[in-house]
Amino acid sequence: xxxxxxxxxxxxxxxxxxxxxxxxxxxxxxxxxxxxxxxxxxxxxxxxxxxxxxxxxxxxxxxxxxxxxxxxxxxxxxxxxxxxxxxxxxxxxxxxxxxxxxxxxxxxxxxxxx
Amino acid sequence: xxxxxxxxxxxxxxxxxxxxxxxxxxxxxxxxxxxxxxxxxxxxxxxxxxxxxxxxxxxxxxxxxxxxxxxxxxxxxxxxxxxxxxxxxxxxxxxxxxxxxxxxxxxxxxxx
Numbered sequence: 039x040x041x042x043x044x045x046x047x048x049x050x051x052x053x054x055x056x057x058x059x060x061x062x063x064x065x066x067x068x069x070x071x072x073x074x075x076x077x078x079x080x081x082x083x084x085x086x087x088x089x090x091x092x093x094x095x096x097x098x099x100x101x102x103x104x105x106x107x108x109x110x111x112x113x114x115x116x117x118x119x120x121x122x123x124x125x126x127x128x129x130x131x132x133x134x135x136x137x138x139x140x141x142x143x144x145x146x147x148x149x150x151x152x
Numbered sequence: 153x154x155x156x157x158x159x160x161x162x163x164x165x166x167x168x169x170x171x172x173x174x175x176x177x178x179x180x181x182x183x184x185x186x187x188x189x190x191x192x193x194x195x196x197x198x199x200x201x202x203x204x205x206x207x208x209x210x211x212x213x214x215x216x217x218x219x220x221x222x223x224x225x226x227x228x229x230x231x232x233x234x235x236x237x238x239x240x241x242x243x244x245x246x247x248x249x250x251x252x253x254x255x256x257x258x259x260x261x262x263x264x
């Protein structure tokens with residue numbers, strides 16, 4: 039079975055542009071979370087979705103948005119890109135999104151904003 | 153104060169050494185705890201869950217002290233392949249959903 043898959047693997051954008059990152063969870067998993075990892079730091083929670091509904095949101099500006107589709111895949115959108123948005127964006131899935139479940143990560147999208 | 157803090161590292165140890173990582177968390181309502189391992193430029197991968205009674209998986213032992221809000225990871229007989237960044241992770245659930253809070257990580261280099 040495939041694990042969590044993310045696309046693209048790498049992306050280069052310029053300031054002010056927008057970007058869409060995609061994620062497909064492990065088959066059978068209904069919850070998807072997004073994390074931002076800046077070099078030298080641990081991942082920071084951005085969003086969690088379960089059954090197409092937003093269940094949680096981290097401390098990120100409104101330029102960040104996401105959605106989940108009926109097949110449980112998800113998109114993360116970032117508008118008006120800033121240099122500080124350069125990071126590894128990680129998608130993770132769990133079966134139900136409940137506390138205690140283990141997170142399984144995709145290999146991430148490395149975003150560089152120039 | 154950061155929600156999850158870890159030893160700053162890096163730790164450079166010889167093969168066969170025993171190394172211990174420490175982690176503290178600030179939210180007393182935290183409900184589950186994990187150690188993840190992250191290789192350079194790769195995604196974090198679950199190393200082990202951490203239980204109040206302490207748990208062991210081969211050369212790895214994890215401990216949790218809820219009263220002190222402290223988590224530890226012990227690696228015995230370290231191998232070159234253990235070189236990685238070790239992330240302490242705390243899972244909170246509140247009105248903001250399933251929020252996994254990651255520490256900054258402690259980098260380990262095992263030297264031949």
